[in-house]
Structures are given as structure tokens and as C-alpha cells.
Amino acid sequence: xxxxxxxxxxxxxxxxxxxxxxxxxxxxxxxxxxxxxxxxxxxxxxxxxxxxxxxxxxxxxxxxxxxxxxxxxxxxxxxxxxxxxxxxxxxxxxxxxxxxxxxxxxxxxxxxxxxxxxxxxxxxxxxxxxxxxxxxxxxxxxxxxxxxxxxxxxxxxxxxxxxxxxxxxxxxxxxxxxxxxxxxxxxxxxxxxxxxxxxxxxxxxxxxxxxxxxxxxxxxxxxxxxxxxxxxxxxxxxxxxxxxx
Amino acid sequence: xxxxxxxxxxxxxxxxxxxxxxxxxxxxxxxxxxxxxxxxxxxxxxxxxxxxxxxxxxxxxxxxxxxxxxxxxxxxxxxxxxxxxxxxxxxxxxxxxxxxxxxxxxxxxxxxxxxxxxxxxxxxxxxxxxxxxxxxxxxxxxxxxxxxxxxxxxxxxxxxxxxxxxxxxxxxxxxxxxxxxxxxxxxxxxxxxxxxxxxxxxxxxxxxxxxxxxxxxxxxxxxxxxxxxxxxxxxxxxxxxxxxx
Numbered sequence: 001x002x003x004x005x006x007x008x009x010x011x012x013x014x015x016x017x018x019x020x021x022x023x024x025x026x027x028x029x030x031x032x033x034x035x036x037x038x039x040x041x042x043x044x045x046x047x048x049x050x051x052x053x054x055x056x057x058x059x060x061x062x063x064x065x066x067x068x069x070x071x072x073x074x075x076x077x078x079x080x081x082x083x084x085x086x087x088x089x090x091x092x093x094x095x096x097x098x099x100x101x102x103x104x105x106x107x108x109x110x111x112x113x114x115x116x117x118x119x120x121x122x123x124x125x126x127x128x129x130x131x132x133x134x135x136x137x138x139x140x141x142x143x144x145x146x147x148x149x150x151x152x153x154x155x156x157x158x159x160x161x162x163x164x165x166x167x168x169x170x171x172x173x174x175x176x177x178x179x180x181x182x183x184x185x186x187x188x189x190x191x192x193x194x195x196x197x198x199x200x201x202x203x204x205x206x207x208x209x210x211x212x213x214x215x216x217x218x219x220x221x222x223x224x225x226x227x228x229x230x231x232x233x234x235x236x237x238x239x240x241x242x243x244x245x
Numbered sequence: 246x247x248x249x250x251x252x253x254x255x256x257x258x259x260x261x262x263x264x265x266x267x268x269x270x271x272x273x274x275x276x277x278x279x280x281x282x283x284x285x286x287x288x289x290x291x292x293x294x295x296x297x298x299x300x301x302x303x304x305x306x307x308x309x310x311x312x313x314x315x316x317x318x319x320x321x322x323x324x325x326x327x328x329x330x331x332x333x334x335x336x337x338x339x340x341x342x343x344x345x346x347x348x349x350x351x352x353x354x355x356x357x358x359x360x361x362x363x364x365x366x367x368x369x370x371x372x373x374x375x376x377x378x379x380x381x382x383x384x385x386x387x388x389x390x391x392x393x394x395x396x397x398x399x400x401x402x403x404x405x406x407x408x409x410x411x412x413x414x415x416x417x418x419x420x421x422x423x424x425x426x427x428x429x430x431x432x433x434x435x436x437x438x439x440x441x442x443x444x445x446x447x448x449x450x451x452x453x454x455x456x457x458x459x460x461x462x463x464x465x466x467x468x469x470x471x472x473x474x475x476x477x478x479x480x481x482x483x484x485x486x487x488x489x490x
Binding site for chain 1: 254255256302326331332333334336365366367368369371373
């Protein structure tokens with residue numbers, strides 16, 4: 001059996017997220033498995049590095065599957081480009097060691113959260129940014145972000161639905177860039193709990209808008225209470241930016 | 246009567262262009278007139294700086310209308326932002342001299358044509374760029390563009406449907422920027438014939454891809470024969486970038 005790794009870009013606007021549900025056509029994984037199964041004449045099960053929610057995008061998602069197909073990497077790339085819908089593009093196909101596992105072997109991930117910070121939304125970026133009309137104080141957001149960096153129990157920053165046993169994760173860095181109306185927050189960590197990137201972004205937006213105190217973050221972390229952190233920021237601003245192995 | 250000028254941004258993907266047709270809901274002008282008429286309780290006729298084709302975008306379209314409404318500019322701006330669909334945003338409302346006319350008084354226009362020049366398309370830019378898979382020689386495109394600059398009869402660069410009497414226009418400049426996969430062509434001129442920006446872009450793409458000779462442009466202009474220029478480039482790459490008075 002060959003083990004094939006894919007690098008995938010997608011515009012998640014029209015999908016119910018990565019994870020396959022009953023109606024496979026509406027998820028990224030389902031759509032990919034359909035095309036891969038036709039390509040190989042096998043029933044392909046695709047292992048993703050992790051889920052992304054409905055409406056969340058990916059610059060670089062990683063997945064792998066096992067196959068007995070003898071098709072070349074280049075031919076697979078061409079086939080996938082031809083038969084996938086326009087909002088999903090496989091940018092790399094590489095045969096990897098049989099032991100490689102897209103989810104278990106993740107060492108780090110980057111999530112980018114993009115905000116259009118102006119009184120009115122931008123018609124071109126509305127699906128790829130979150131619109132925040134209140135002026136944001138970027139320095140306060142950076143101050144709050146510093147408290148989130150490091151190894152913490154992120155129970156306050158994950159949805160109650162989360163079933164992960166340990167809520168401890170390490171955030172390596174949070175960088176906030178501001179170019180006129182566009183504010184970009186890059187989260188880099190060893191892993192992210194369910195909804196964690198969106199809740200961190202939502203909390204930083206609350207701080208930037210002056211509705212939460214930057215210095216309240218340490219206590220929010222310590223209390224392990226989801227109700228203390230900010231709201232989950234909208235899906236449209238979130239992009240799975242990179243997966244590291 | 247007051248004369249009100251609007252600055253409008255739109256994502257043209259879902260529309261049949263600027264110009265009102267029978268089904269007003271599917272054109273930018275129709276959509277704006279509907280909302281303006283409700284706002285003022287009058288039958289508003291909106292004068293645009295010019296048409297844009299189906300699927301073409303605008304960073305800055307200009308239009309004006311006459312009204313007896315006493316509503317403030319700021320209240321109009323808020324009303325329009327609230328009731329227009331998300332892909333049309335009025336960014337400025339200004340009361341102007343009664344003689345101002347959005348179309349007759351145009352002194353210059355800028356059109357931006359955007360190309361994603363890579364083997365595979367980009368899922369995030371596919372609606373706002375044209376995908377050209379063949380490598381483009383930017384220097385050859387710049388050479389061809391120089392021949393288009395100046396005052397010329399652009400009969401070879403307009404669709405046969407064009408009913409403008411004079412086909413003479415002045416192109417002030419054509420600037421081509423190249424940032425990795427993104428190629429941007431900015432056309433600046435005193436006016437553009439029907440489909441002229443798209444046919445110039447299509448011709449420059451042919452030159453860049455090596456299918457036409459940059460030095461053939463002077464003869465194409467001189468022959469006044471539409472069949473000699475390149476194809477009309479796709480609508481998705483074209484953006485009405487600015488209108489000058």
C-alpha cells in the first residue's frame with residue numbers, strides 16, 4: 001500500500017466544514033474522498049490534520065490516504081485539479097513513508113484570523129474577513145495576546161462540546177499585523193482545542209474594542225470557565241494557515 | 246432639487262452588470278434605484294459614470310441622482326449600507342452642484358485588470374482575477390502596452406456592438422505590476438469604448454504568453470479591425486478602479 005500526502009487549499013464558504021457528515025457533498029473531506037475514490041477505483045478514507053468548522057478556509061490543510069493505485073503523483077495532481085470543484089485545490093501530492101499520519105504527527109499549526117476594521121464592510125473581503133466596525137486598539141490586543149502565549153490550560157477558550165481530555169496546549173506566538181483597515185492575527189501553537197482559535201480571536205476583538213480588559217486574561221485562563229472569555233469570532237475570518245510535522 | 250453623488254463599491258460576480266435591464270434585481274443600477282426610491286419615496290433615476298459588464302467589479306464607481314428629499318448625507322449613507330445587499334457598498338454620499346453629471350463630466354477612468362498567473366487557480370481569488378496558466382513574459386507585455394498608450398483610434402479594440410461614433414480615445418498610461426503569481430495591469434485613459442479594457446487585457450495576455458507579437462500592435466491599431474486584436478479577457482479580472490472629474 002502506498003501512503004499519499006495531500007496539501008489542500010480551500011475556500012470554505014459553501015461547505016459544512018472539513019469533517020465528513022451524512023451528505024458528503026457538503027464537506028471538504030467528503031468531496032475529496034468522492035474524487036479520490038473515483039480516481040483510484042478504491043474506497044478512499046482520507047485522514048486530515050484536523051477539522052475545520054463550516055465556513056472556515058484553508059491556505060494549507062494536510063491529509064493522507066492509503067491506496068494500491070500505481071498512478072503517478074503528477075497524474076493524481078492533474079486529476080484532482082480537473083475533477084474537484086473550483087473552491088478546493090490540491091496543490092501538492094507526495095508519496096510519504098507508510099507510517100506518516102496527518103493527525104497524529106502534527107507538531108504545530110498556524111491559524112490566521114483576519115479582521116476588516118472599518119465602519120463599513122468591504123464587499124470583496126466579506127467572505128474572507130470578519131467585519132468589526134468599532135475602532136480596535138491594536139496595542140491592547142497585543143498586550144492581551146501575550147498572556148495567551150505559553151503553555152496553559154485553555155478550558156476557558158474551547159467550546160463545551162470539546163471532548164479532548166487534556167485542555168493544555170502551548171501557544172508559541174501570536175502576531176498581530178495592522179495594515180490600514182486590515183488586522184491579521186497569526187496564532188502559532190502545538191495544537192488547538194475545538195473552537196479555540198475563534199474564541200481567542202473573539203476575546204482579542206473584545207479587548208481591542210474596549211469591552212474587555214487585557215489584564216483579565218490570566219484570570220480567565222486560571223478560572224477554566226468558558227463563560228468568562230469572549231464570544232467565538234465568526235468563521236469567515238479564520239484560515240488554517242499551515243500544519244507542521 | 247438636490248443633486249446627490251454616490252461613490253459605490255461592488256462585487257459584480259452575481260450581477261448582470263451595471264446597466265438596468267427588465268429584471269432590476271440582477272443589475273447594480275437596478276438594485277441601487279430600488280433602494281434609493283424606497284429611501285426617498287420618489288422614483289429615482291441613477292446616472293452612472295458608465296456601464297460595467299456582467300461579472301465586472303468596481304472599487305470606485307460614481308453615480309448621481311436628483312431628489313427633493315431633505316435627508317442628510319450621513320443618514321442616506323447609513324440607510325444605503327443597511328438596505329443594500331452585502332456585495333454593493335456605497336462608501337460616500339455628497340451633495341454636489343446641480344450641474345454635475347456622472348457621465349458627461351468624466352475626465353478620466355482607471356481600470357485594473359488582475360491575472361493569477363500560476364499553473365493552478367487560486368481558490369480565494371478566482372472571482373477577482375483571471376487565471377492564466379501559461380507563464381507570462383511581463384517585459385513583452387510592457388512593450389506591447391507602450392504602443393497602446395497615447396491617442397489612437399481603438400476600433401480594433403472594441404466589440405462590434407459598440408455604437409460610439411468616434412473610436413478615438415487617449416490612454417494616458419498602462420502600468421503592469423508583477424508580485425509573484427499576481428499580475429496587475431492598470432489602464433488609465435480619458436475614456437474606454439465598449440469592452441476596450443478587456444480586449445486590451447486579452448491582447449496583452451496573448452503577447453505575454455507568446456501567441457502574439459508585441460510589435461504587431463501598431464498595425465492592429467492602424468487596420469481598425471477587431472479580428473486582429475486578442476480575445477476579450479474574462480470579466481472576473483476587471484475592476485473599475487477610479488473615475489476622475
